Amino acid sequence: MNDGEAPQRPDSFFAMVGGHRTFTTLVDTFYAGVADDEYLIAMYPEGHELDGAKHRLQTFLEQYFGGPTTYQEERGHPRLRMRHFPFPVTPKARDHWLQHMRAAMDAIALPPMYDAVMWDYFQRAATAMLNTPDEHDAPPPAGPRLL
Numbered sequence: 001m002n003d004g005e006a007p008q009r010p011d012s013f014f015a016m017v018g019g020h021r022t023f024t025t026l027v028d029t030f031y032a033g034v035a036d037d038e039y040l041i042a043m044y045p046e047g048h049e050l051d052g053a054k055h056r057l058q059t060f061l062e063q064y065f066g067g068p069t070t071y072q073e074e075r076g077h078p079r080l081r082m083r084h085f086p087f088p089v090t091p092k093a094r095d096h097w098l099q100h101m102r103a104a105m106d107a108i109a110l111p112p113m114y115d116a117v118m119w120d121y122f123q124r125a126a127t128a129m130l131n132t133p134d135e136h137d138a139p140p141p142a143g144p145r146l147l
């Protein structure tokens with residue numbers, strides 16, 4: 001087990017960018033943006049109560065970048081695309097998501113090489129999550145879509 005503070009591998013990307021503290025700032029800043037975004041927040045099952053969503057995203061990202069494997073222990077295999085099926089991830093939703101993640105990355109201000117690696121990952125991952133076409137002139141999707 002790992003308390004989330006001490007990186008297991010000092011050469012991991014997770015450790016290089018500042019470990020748990022960096023990911024806490026990243027995810028807190030990201031979700032502050034989401035909370036203020038009418039279009040995105042309508043999709044979150046727990047509404048403005050985002051502590052659970054924050055914890056899931058943070059543990060996932062820490063694990064993905066070589067830190068503690070808490071996400072796997074708590075949630076099993078990520079299967080991220082499948083876990084997003086209940087939510088209409090439109091191109092507009094992806095763009096909003098990325099806009100908040102860009103602001104969060106600006107807050108952690110990584111050296112350019114690390115910034116580029118992480119930003120490239122977010123752009124590819126967010127595009128891979130698309131599952132619904134944009135609906136022009138339609139109101140924002142309300143709540144989680146029930147399959």
Ligand code: HEM
Nearest residue numbers: 043044053056057060075083087089093094097125126129
């Ligand atoms: C492209 C736009 C995206 C939208 C609109 C979106 C939306 C959501 C929503 C509504 C949830 C449920 C919140 C909750 O867990 O309570 C969720 C969960 C999650 N999202 Fe996204 N997401 C997007 C992209 C991404 C990307 C790019 C990643 C990773 C790099 C990601 C990682 C996660 C994780 C780890 C969870 C929790 C999964 C679990 O249940 O264990 N999401 N997302």
